[in-house]
Amino acid sequence: MKLSTRMVVVLTSVGLLSGSFLATVGHLTKERIALNKQRETEEAIIQVVPGTVSSQKLYEERDLSVYGGKDEEGNIVGFAIQASGIGFQDKITLMLGTNTSLKKINRLAILDQKETPGLGAKIADSEFFLLYWENRDSSGTITLHKPAVSSPEELLPTEVNTITGATISSEAVLSIVNTSLEQVREIIKEGKLSSEAQDVN
Structure with missing residues (x-):
């Protein structure tokens, strides 16, 4: 060769x-x-829906997924809503935990964000932002309290705190939450939550 x-x-x-x-x-x-x-995703669902030991995906479309958090007996104890929207810098993806009537927000978790470090990035910080989303009344539209307060007790049940110097990021999260809640209410009203749900864990 x-x-x-x-x-x-x-x-x-x-x-x-x-x-x-x-x-x-x-x-x-x-x-x-x-x-x-x-x-x-599994960890976020457990975090935002208290009492969850397993979960099922009930609905999915672009930028919106709905999971049912289930207790030890298999009963759905709340919904975990994964939603995305545009923040100040880039896309923000969050997981919102509610009760089964969607009238109460249990907790909020930020799954992905690229906001400004030290400012908008505080949307993922419990002390500065997430703490103020716990046990909120979501039976109507949630609003942003301006200026920022120093404790959740200073807010109305339908209010959440803003981040000083990062109003756009705060408003972006608020918009994603309010929009996704309205979408899920409509999905439930139309009977579109899957009866053949897919196990997540």
């Missing part, structure tokens, strides 16, 4: 092996990312 031919064969073989290796690594990485994302 000529040297040039041998080099072509070797280079082709190396190229094929490299391509195969990269494809395998890419597939494994994709699976790992999917598993990590599922684990994060």
